[in-house]
Amino acid sequence: xxxxxxxxxxxxxLTAVAVVLLLAPFVGLLVATHWxxxxxxxxxxxxxxxSVGYSLxxxxxxxxxxxxFAWWLARRDRRGKWLVDAILLMxxxxxxxxxxxxxxxxxxPYAPVGATLQRIxxxxxxxPPAFVAxxxxxxxxxxxxxxxxxxxxxxxxxxxxxxxxxxSPTRSFIxxxxxxxxxxLAAAVALxxxxxxxxxxxxxIIAYYPQGIPVKLWVNLQDSxxxxxxPLLWVFFLVALPLPLTLGMLARRGRT
Numbered sequence: 001x002x003x004x005x006x007x008x009x010x011x012x013x014l015t016a017v018a019v020v021l022l023l024a025p026f027v028g029l030l031v032a033t034h035w036x037x038x039x040x041x042x043x044x045x046x047x048x049x050x051s052v053g054y055s056l057x058x059x060x061x062x063x064x065x066x067x068x069f070a071w072w073l074a075r076r077d078r079r080g081k082w083l084v085d086a087i088l089l090m091x092x093x094x095x096x097x098x099x100x101x102x103x104x105x106x107x108x109p110y111a112p113v114g115a116t117l118q119r120i121x122x123x124x125x126x127x128p129p130a131f132v133a134x135x136x137x138x139x140x141x142x143x144x145x146x147x148x149x150x151x152x153x154x155x156x157x158x159x160x161x162x163x164x165x166x167x168s169p170t171r172s173f174i175x176x177x178x179x180x181x182x183x184x185l186a187a188a189v190a191l192x193x194x195x196x197x198x199x200x201x202x203x204x205i206i207a208y209y210p211q212g213i214p215v216k217l218w219v220n221l222q223d224s225x226x227x228x229x230x231p232l233l234w235v236f237f238l239v240a241l242p243l244p245l246t247l248g249m250l251a252r253r254g255r256t
Contacts, residue, residue, distance in 0.1 A: 033230040040235065041228045047216035048232075052239050054128065054212070055197045058135035062143050062192050067185070070147035071177065075156070092141035096201025099137055103206050107133070124206065131207040135196035138203075143192035150184020151177060186251035190244030197240050 073084065094102070107114040107124035114124055124130045154177055162172040178185070200214035208215060213236050220228035 029230060029233065032226070033234070034227055037227075038231055040231050041216075041220050041224060043211065044216060044220075044232045044235070047211050047213050048235060048239060050131070050210045051197055051212035051214075051236075054131045055135060055193060058132045058139065058196045059189070059193060061136055062140050062196070063189060066140055066143040066188075066192075067147055070144045070188075071151050071173065073144070073148045074151035075159075088141055088144060091137070092145065096138060096199065097205065100134065100202040100205025103133065103137060103202065107206065126207060126209045128210065131203060131210060131212065134202040134205075134207045135199055138199040138201075139192040139195040142195050143188045146188035146191050147181075147185055150181040150188060153184060154180040183251040186247040190247050193243050194240055198236075 073081070073088075091099075104125065105111055107117065107130070109115065109118060109123070109125060117124060122129060124133055158180065159172050159176050162176045163169065167175065198214055200218070203212060203215060204218075211219065213232060217229050217232055217236075220232060
């Protein structure tokens with residue numbers, strides 16, 4: 001009888017260890033921050049506005065394209081689907097710096113595509129569209145994989161019932177698939193948000209300007225040292241956390 005009681009203690013103990021390990025760097029940040037001289041460096045405010053604003057913009061195509069893409073991966077069994085999976089995994093596994101170089105070779109001012117776009121007035125290097133493009137390529141694979149898992153958790157039988165009741169595939173998707181997958185989709189949006197907001201490598205290569213928070217953290221470190229990094233990092237947490245926390249609470253509230 002005593003044996004089943006051990007499992008909660010073991011899981012609680014391992015959870016505590018994981019939480020302590022995750023919390024340790026932020027305890028270090030708390031101790032290292034000079035609270036008596038807490039202030040943002042010049043340009044930090046603009047970097048915050050750039051990151052938050054363009055991350056919100058990037059979420060639109062990420063969700064708009066990624067949601068049907070994830071549903072297709074979860075529900076369609078067709079020959080060649082493994083190739084689509086491979087492409088998605090390649091995008092996910094490519095190091096951010098390398099992805100930035102690949103995008104530069106495609107959209108740079110001397111690349112064929114980039115030169116063509118420049119002739120019609122669209123510059124995809126060191127510009128707002130370049131910043132959004134960098135966030136899109138960095139976050140889309142994460143969103144698609146998480147959203148795919150959310151759709152795969154929805155029983156297909158419920159979607160089939162909706163179809164037999166006369167619902168169109170689109171209506172079945174909106175009224176059945178999306179509501180049942182909302183908790184996983186909320187997690188996918190949260191993951192895409194923090195991935196886009198915190199992206200450094202891709203942005204560094206193709207959109208150094210306008211500077212967002214990750215690049216500005218690097219600039220502050222190079223110019224003024226660690227003391228100039230900590231205040232902006234605290235603000236980063238303040239602007240990054242509300243959206244995923246709110247999405248999680250709303251999704252769980254709708255589930256109860």
